[in-house]
């Protein structure tokens with residue numbers, strides 16, 4: 001198992017749809033193990049395969065839930081259902097961040113509940129249901145696999161603020177396309 005580099009906004013793998021996993025090969029198992037290590041090193045609550053540069057429809061998560069233990073696991077070929085009625089944006093409550101937009105936070109309204117269906121590494125069907133932060137995490141990670149970053153969904157002034165931040169930090173256009181969470185902190189990328 002190993003910590004892999006995390007792709008940064010502008011890296012091609014983040015802006016393309018990922019491909020369905022047809023078979024859980026030894027390479028896929030290694031990838032998933034490395035994704036757990038990488039997520040832990042980066043202190044993230046979720047990580048999609050294209051965030052380590054692999055265009056496969058897989059994400060891992062380790063997401064805090066109030067009053068319960070963390071929701072933790074892997075989903076192969078996830079399909080998302082957004083549930084409930086989106087509430088108006090709350091700047092304080094709706095902050096969202098991403099290891100591929102490291103060290104930045106912007107408010108984004110999400111659906112309050114979400115359900116993801118998919119399979120685990122053994123091919124068993126799994127259903128994940130979440131609300132609040134976990135619902136946000138499920139929506140955020142499936143967005144990644146569809147080729148979208150949360151900053152692509154920002155509205156109002158945050159859209160341009162996020163664009164400015166990306167420019168200021170020298171991502172994409174000056175060649176910073178990935179970072180190593182075993183040696184670097186997100187805010188220093």
Ligand code: ZN
Pocket residue numbers: 097098099100140144
């Ligand atoms: Zn992300």
